[in-house]
Amino acid sequence: MNETNETKKTDCCEKTQAGNCCDQSLAFLALRLWLGVRALLAGVEKFGAYQTIQKPLIDPTTGQPDASGVLHNVSVKHYAFANYSGIPASLKDKFANEPLLPKFALATFDHLLGPALIVTGVMLLIGLGTRISLFVQALIYLALTVGLILIDKPDGITYLGVHVAMIAFALVLAKYNKFALFKKW
Structure with a gap:
């Protein structure tokens, strides 16, 4: 039997010729921690x-x-x-004058943005509902992107696009989530 062409089980996960999935577990952990710290501190900064x-x-x-x-x-x-201010004052005025953005949506988003970032950040850091918190963060960044598209802020749009790409990559790597409270979600 040629061991290089077959998959061999280890305690961590499957080991193949291409490498060890512990590498993917560590990559996911690093990405998860970065996204968690980023969301947590962005939420805290709202205060x-x-x-x-x-x-x-x-x-x-x-x-x-x-x-x-x-x-x-x-x-x-x-x-x-x-x-607390979920949306910076300089952007609130621009959003208030945007006809495609309903006022109730702006007020709701302003109230919920900071707490949502804090909660999803903590969830990612401790590994509680990792996939759910990643998906919620993707939705938050998508909503922020829509707002920046409406007020024509291309730099911010690109910045948020990078965040969404990182979250998408984290969701792909989520199957290697070995360091979490609940691995299923």
Whole structure:
């Protein structure tokens, strides 16, 4: 029997002449983690805002506040539920003037985008409903793409297209999902 032409079972999965499917499992894990972190942090960023505060000018030689009492403005980022904005203000105005985009859809999307990204990101990171969360992310990015097409933002459309391609590739590799809570979904 020629072992190079046949498939040999291992603990991880099937091993063939072309390679080991543990490679595909690790590739899927890396892709799943990247997409999960990307979605999670994009969702968390929807709750971030910058606040300008005044701080004393620090003397570079002593490291102490300047004796003259001079203050300068510093932008500090903070996160709070009150800061939430699913769609950036600059884009909200453009979307509001788009006749093909219903107002109720814009309001609903604005409210749900951040939480949906956070939930799907966490699901991917822990391996809970991996296929479902990947598919939901694809739908989110598809909806974002439609919005950017309507307001003519080709750079953003391309950027989202790359995300959808990565998700599609992750769905192809999902059969190699060895590191998950529930592998079926």
